[in-house]
Amino acid sequence: MLENTLINGDALNVMKKIGDNQIDAIYLDPPFYTQDIQKLTSRKNEEEYSFSDRWNCMDEYLEYMKLRLYECKRVLKETGSLFVHCDRNASHYLKVLLDQIFGISNFQSEIVWSYKRWSNSKKGLLNNHQIILFYSKSEDFKFNRIYTEYSETTNIDQILQERVRDEKGKSVYKCDQNGEVVFGKSKKGVPLSDVWDIPYLNPKAKERVGYPTQKPILLLEQIIKLVTDENDIVLDPFMGSGTTLVAAKMLNRRYIGIDISKKAVELAENRLESLIKTESHLLKKGKSAYMNLSENQINILKSIKATPVQRNSGIDGFLDEFVNDRPVSVKIQKEDETLEEAASKLYKSSKTKKCIYMILIRTHLDFIDTFEYSSYPNNLFIIDAYDLVIQDFFERQKGKNSVMAI
């Protein structure tokens, strides 16, 4: 068999050598239909990979894809699935084709791979997603449920309570004879949705090999986990730099990779040797790990027209307007900081940022208040938070009232 090999050749011819019903999952990232020639050099400027689009018109392109997609269907097991990474310009034509070949009823999902990326000055919306179409060969496809965590806004109690339908068919919480709510089995989380938030392959990622359109391994891992088990066979007929196969190997799946470019095959072979994967700190730790500002602090910053900074211990934000062409740093005193501590942190960080002016917002009075305005540098401006002022106002009012009561 061809398993665990990479083959140089046209996907159509190579797939012909594979018997019927052999493959568990196929991932396709077909060449896009554009008139441009794609070219990119590797990081060390050693190699150059390029491919040009070879089609004169859309029909020709679709005919090319049609032949290969039919082969895909043939080699797929009855329980197998196909994922097609779509081009924005041809995706709808491709979908029409796939509906024909696999049948509308076997269309499972339109997966949205969404990511954040560096922007550029474009009129219109930033293009921050790609579409992957998911078809199964039959109704009886293999599918591993993946669960994700509940969103923070979810009411966990509600999830744990069991529901029944009442006589009118309305869904209500189940209660026992005493009227107590019945708790169901513990839930595993929210089933995976069809919108996947996976970071775009970082410019500095070690994973990068300098191949155009290289996909993050995490994306392919998710796909492979979804529809295959260990030792199942994964096929990528347009493997490019071989990300699919790297992901498959890491997950102990067998793999077959095909590419028409000899360079690509060599590159993919090297990658499979070393198996470098960039861990996404963002996904692992979650966004919250990067956040040192609470919602309330962000609101304060916004109310003074400052941009929040999440990654800096001394500075919480910068004023949007510069003063004397220099940024003005802002800090909001934290619960557990004395004013003095807060000021010194802000001062230290601001020095390295070349800020001339600093603003510190005092949110609470220190228990032992060693506070002395004059001792602070005069380019540090301290403001009392509204909260603090309001609190103080009501304290004073109370004082008055009690005096009056007497």
Place this chain on the structure above:
Amino acid sequence: MLENTLINGDALNVMKKIGDNQIDAIYLDPPFYTQDIQKLTSRKNEEEYSFSDRWNCMDEYLEYMKLRLYECKRVLKETGSLFVHCDRNASHYLKVLLDQIFGISNFQSEIVWSYKRWSNSKKGLLNNHQIILFYSKSEDFKFNRIYTEYSETTNIDQILQERVRDEKGKSVYKCDQNGEVVFGKSKKGVPLSDVWDIPYLNPKAKERVGYPTQKPILLLEQIIKLVTDENDIVLDPFMGSGTTLVAAKMLNRRYIGIDISKKAVELAENRLESLIKTESHLLKKGKSAYMNLSENQINILKSIKATPVQRNSGIDGFLDEFVNDRPVSVKIQKEDETLEEAASKLYKSSKTKKCIYMILIRTHLDFIDTFEYSSYPNNLFIIDAYDLVIQDFFERQKGKNSVMAI
């Protein structure tokens, strides 16, 4: 003209009455091509709205849409835009059609509306997004840039620095002759991407009026803000329950709504009357939640833990904490109000609400400042906004510098 009216009739016939190049934006949520009959009852089981699909085959459906889309293009101004909310099953066919009518080069974005939703877990991925296609009539379309916050992981201080290319063409940070880093202009944030995370209409939300496929107002607001200014005309040829028009009205746009169902028109008219709007729990921090308060005012209110209120000229919000079991009213001085005016409005409104204490936040100095703290009642507490204090600080600094310069 037909502006600010809702019309009962077939979109094709009604649009024929509109002249060429009249409309700034069109939003379409066309009837889907399914074999089912859509039916849904309103909350009180009083009314029943339904529409059945009238097409025997896809071609017939596409022909129906084609005629109406051509009319849409005709009535659109040269600077106008069209948004088509797509059905999963027909979206690719619709896109082929739109490419023909508007031209591939006027295809601007495939917007992904993503949301979290409860669903019983079928086999496969949870369907948690919908696609909206965005076409402009010409290259020269109106587009208002919307900026969003930077990612948590972004290194903002670095972004503030200016860059140039060195002799090798590498991009490096710009330094002046002393080797000091040069700071560029302040930044506005990240341009809006094409993936929009907007909560699905909460089934219990007041906003829901019992019409199938009702869309959240926030979604429509975003679309309308993106491509129109105040007083521009928004058209919805399949308005259904009229969400588009409600959003348009809230944003001070003119609107025209068309629907073939008489019930729908009545329903939409009622909605426009009452303008009920959900305060989605998920989007509490969302910008557009409160319409007659500016974003800045909302941020101030939130930063003092006050709940904003709408449509009250005297009071902008109430403190979440009561004082002496009475609400405390809060007002933020508006641009065009003197402090005295603001105080008297607040005072008047607070009396009817039985507030003992009032808080007024001063946002600017009156040109002729007749201001006299002592003349105000002593249950009115006036606080200077951070902005004001900061401005004042820098004014004083400037004074110092110029003194030094002398």
Place this chain on the structure above:
DNA sequence: TCCAGAGATGAATCCACCC
């Protein structure tokens, strides 16, 4: 007027270095 190629863009995020 159109197309090709040069040049500008700009935030996200892992890496590597720094204490």
Place this chain on the structure above:
DNA sequence: GGGGTGGATTCATCTCTGG
């Protein structure tokens, strides 16, 4: 040495220029 922060690098880009 580990936690935090400055830096480098990217673009199935985007826009503009010139022939």
